[in-house]
Amino acid sequence: LAKTTQPISMDSYEGQEVNITCSHNNIATNDYITWYQQFPSQGPRFIIQGYKTKVTNEVASLFIPADRKSSTLSLPRVSLSDTAVYYCLVGVYGGATNKLIFGTGTLLAVQP
Amino acid sequence: EAEVAQSPRYKITEKSQAVAFWCDPISGHATLYWYRQILGQGPELLVQFQDESVVDDSQLPKDRFSAERLKGVDSTLKIQPAELGDSAMYLCASSAPGQGAILGSYEQYFGPGTRLTVT
Numbered sequence: 001l002a003k004t005t006q007p008i009s010m011d012s013y014e015g016q017e018v019n020i021t022c023s024h025n026n027i028a029t030n031d032y033i034t035w036y037q038q039f040p041s042q043g044p045r046f047i048i049q050g051y052k053t054k055v056t057n058e059v060a061s062l063f064i065p066a067d068r069k070s071s072t073l074s075l076p077r078v079s080l081s082d083t084a085v086y087y088c089l090v091g092v093y094g095g096a097t098n099k100l101i102f103g104t105g106t107l108l109a110v111q112p
Numbered sequence: 113e114a115e116v117a118q119s120p121r122y123k124i125t126e127k128s129q130a131v132a133f134w135c136d137p138i139s140g141h142a143t144l145y146w147y148r149q150i151l152g153q154g155p156e157l158l159v160q161f162q163d164e165s166v167v168d169d170s171q172l173p174k175d176r177f178s179a180e181r182l183k184g185v186d187s188t189l190k191i192q193p194a195e196l197g198d199s200a201m202y203l204c205a206s207s208a209p210g211q212g213a214i215l216g217s218y219e220q221y222f223g224p225g226t227r228l229t230v231t
Binding site for chain 2: 034036041042043044045046049087089094097099100101102103104105
């Protein structure tokens with residue numbers, strides 16, 4: 001199966017904007033790009049979802065280029081509580097049905 | 113706020129034993145997923161149900177794993193026999209019914225997971 005890759009880790013300071021990129025070369029034409037946040041010993045939690053261009057909600061923005069082979073999660077003004085692992089999730093071509101593939105995950109460490 | 117329920121939260125078993133996990137999705141969610149997450153890695157989809165039908169189980173090791181969702185509501189994932197390499201977090205998630213051909217594209221709500229340790 002195609003890999004969906006992300007940087008292993010990122011460091012930031014409180015109040016800064018953080019951008020995390022996911023590469024998904026084999027994304028299915030008819031599927032969305034979704035981002036999740038995960039704290040230790042918990043299930044992932046939905047952050048944002050989009051199909052193309054830009055999507056914004058109360059906690060994040062998602063930028064998707066025209067070819068949709070990558071996406072960037074933008075977290076404005078991060079705080080200590082944003083320290084977590086962030087995953088992208090996409091559907092990739094896999095025969096009869098699309099295959100759901102989580103990215104490799106990015107550990108974001110926010111410092112005071 | 114409605115939540116996905118999973119039990120047990122923790123399970124320790126010896127290799128070659130049978131183990132089962134239970135998941136109760138959010139009411140009205142037709143799509144149910146079972147994931148396995150090895151420490152330090154992203155979740156890996158094992159099986160996806162749409163109501164009581166399996167949509168995708170291509171990554172499910174069928175020689176030892178089985179999953180069912182008989183009435184299209186709650187679900188059970190079973191491992192028999194368990195192996196050391198099965199130690200992981202097993203996550204269940206559910207999502208609202210999809211539309212058209214876009215499956216798996218809807219916001220998934222995850223349960224707290226079952227931490228399995230095989231000794």
